[in-house]
Amino acid sequence: MNPNRIVLAAGGTGGHIYPALSLAKILIDRGHEILILTDLRGINFDIESPLWEVRYVQAANPSRPGFFSKCNAVAKLFLGFLSARKALKTFNPDVVIGFGGYPSLAPIMAAFFEKIPVVLHEQNAVLGxxxxxxxxxxxxxxxxxxxxxxxxxxxxxxxxxxxxVREEIIRVRSTPVPVIKLTEPICILVLGGSLGARILSDVVPHAISLLPKQLKQRIKVNQQCRLEDIERVRCSYDENNLSAEIKTFFDNVPSLLQNSHIVISRSGASTIAELAIAGRPSILIPYRFAMDNHQYENAMALSLAGAAWCIEESTLTPEILAKRLELILEDNQIHAEAAGAAHSFGIPDAAERLADLVEKLSSENPRSIFSSQDAISENDETALFQRKAVSP
Structure with a gap:
C-alpha cells in the first residue's frame, strides 16, 4: 500500500493517549507518516518520539460549571481549532483519527472544515x-x-x-494464568487508575484481613494508592502481618499482571482492555462519578462475559469484598473459568484492526469519493476483520 499521511487526535490522558500511541507504532511499521495532536498533558505520557511529529493544541473542558469557565473553554477551543487547522494544512493528511476527550474536538472540527475524512475511536462502552x-x-x-x-x-x-494496548500487555496473553495452589502465595494486584483510588485504600486492606487464616497468610499484595494514603495503608497491612508492596505508581504493571491471580481495580477503558487481553480475572469497582457512568458499563460488559465481578462503590464494604475474594480464591474452577472468559473477551489485534480500517478509508480516497452519509457496511466490516486470530 502507498504511504499515507495520518493524523491522530487524542485527549491528553492515558485512556486516550495509549491507544493512539499503539496505533501510531503499527502505522509507522506499515510505512505511513504520523502527526499526533493533543494538549499539553500528553507530555506526561512520553508521547514525543523521533518516529512521528507531535503538536500541542490549546484545549479546555467546556463541561466545567460556571459562566466564565465555559467562556474560557470556548476561547481555548477556538484557538485550538485555529492551530489545528494550520497543522492540518501543513501536514496535508489523508485521514484523521479522533480518540475522544475534549482536546480532540478542535482537531476533528478542523478536519471537517478542511473536508478531510475522519475516523472516531471509542474506548468505552458508552459513546463519549x-x-x-x-x-x-x-x-x-x-x-x-x-x-x-x-x-x-x-x-x-x-x-x-x-x-x-501496549505490546508488553499483549505478551502477557501468551503466559499461563497462575494456578492457585495450597502451598504457594496468592498474588493480588490492586490498581486505582492514574491517580489511585481512596476507596480501595480504605477497603482492600481491611477486606484481606477478614479472610480465613489459612488463606490470608498466603496473600501477597501489590497495591497502587495515593501518596497521602501510603503510610496508613502500609500500617494496615503490617498490623495484620500481610505481605504488601505499596506504591503511587508501578512501572512494571505487565510483569505484575502476569504473576497475579486476581486484580482489584477501577474499570477505565484501558484497564478493561488490558485485563481481557492478559486473560486475568478481576473484581471491578467502577468510579461512580465517571462521565455518563461509563466505568460501570465497562465493568458490566466484562462481568456479563463471566470474566469479572462488578461491585459498585455504594455497596462496597470490606465484608462484601472479603466474601467475594474467598469465593474466587478457594475455588480453582471459578478462578479458571473467569480467566478463560477474560481471555476470550480480549481483542489482542485491536491496533491492527484499527490500522486496517484507517488504510481502507485512506486508500479509497474518501475525500472525493465518500459523501457525509456514506459508511462501512456490515459486510465490509466482516471482510475487513476476517484475519487469523492471534494465538493465545
Missing part, C-alpha cells in the same frame, strides 16, 4: 461526549465493545476493532 458531538460527520466509528451505548444512530458506520 466529544465523540457524540462529532459522530454525525465521521466516516467511520471504531468501537471497543460489541455493545456500545449511544451508537444506535450510526449502525452503518460501525466497526468493532477493540481498544489497542
Amino acid at each position: 461526549r466529544a465523540n457524540r458531538l462529532l459522530a454525525r460527520k465521521a466516516k467511520a466509528i471504531a468501537k471497543s465493545f460489541d455493545k456500545t451505548i449511544g451508537v444506535g444512530f450510526y449502525k452503518r458506520k460501525l466497526a468493532t476493532t477493540g481498544n489497542p
Whole structure:
C-alpha cells in the first residue's frame, strides 16, 4: 500500500493517549507518516518520539460549571481549532483519527472544515461526549465493545476493532494464568487508575484481613494508592502481618499482571482492555462519578462475559469484598473459568484492526469519493476483520 499521511487526535490522558500511541507504532511499521495532536498533558505520557511529529493544541473542558469557565473553554477551543487547522494544512493528511476527550474536538472540527475524512475511536462502552458531538460527520466509528451505548444512530458506520494496548500487555496473553495452589502465595494486584483510588485504600486492606487464616497468610499484595494514603495503608497491612508492596505508581504493571491471580481495580477503558487481553480475572469497582457512568458499563460488559465481578462503590464494604475474594480464591474452577472468559473477551489485534480500517478509508480516497452519509457496511466490516486470530 502507498504511504499515507495520518493524523491522530487524542485527549491528553492515558485512556486516550495509549491507544493512539499503539496505533501510531503499527502505522509507522506499515510505512505511513504520523502527526499526533493533543494538549499539553500528553507530555506526561512520553508521547514525543523521533518516529512521528507531535503538536500541542490549546484545549479546555467546556463541561466545567460556571459562566466564565465555559467562556474560557470556548476561547481555548477556538484557538485550538485555529492551530489545528494550520497543522492540518501543513501536514496535508489523508485521514484523521479522533480518540475522544475534549482536546480532540478542535482537531476533528478542523478536519471537517478542511473536508478531510475522519475516523472516531471509542474506548468505552458508552459513546463519549466529544465523540457524540462529532459522530454525525465521521466516516467511520471504531468501537471497543460489541455493545456500545449511544451508537444506535450510526449502525452503518460501525466497526468493532477493540481498544489497542501496549505490546508488553499483549505478551502477557501468551503466559499461563497462575494456578492457585495450597502451598504457594496468592498474588493480588490492586490498581486505582492514574491517580489511585481512596476507596480501595480504605477497603482492600481491611477486606484481606477478614479472610480465613489459612488463606490470608498466603496473600501477597501489590497495591497502587495515593501518596497521602501510603503510610496508613502500609500500617494496615503490617498490623495484620500481610505481605504488601505499596506504591503511587508501578512501572512494571505487565510483569505484575502476569504473576497475579486476581486484580482489584477501577474499570477505565484501558484497564478493561488490558485485563481481557492478559486473560486475568478481576473484581471491578467502577468510579461512580465517571462521565455518563461509563466505568460501570465497562465493568458490566466484562462481568456479563463471566470474566469479572462488578461491585459498585455504594455497596462496597470490606465484608462484601472479603466474601467475594474467598469465593474466587478457594475455588480453582471459578478462578479458571473467569480467566478463560477474560481471555476470550480480549481483542489482542485491536491496533491492527484499527490500522486496517484507517488504510481502507485512506486508500479509497474518501475525500472525493465518500459523501457525509456514506459508511462501512456490515459486510465490509466482516471482510475487513476476517484475519487469523492471534494465538493465545
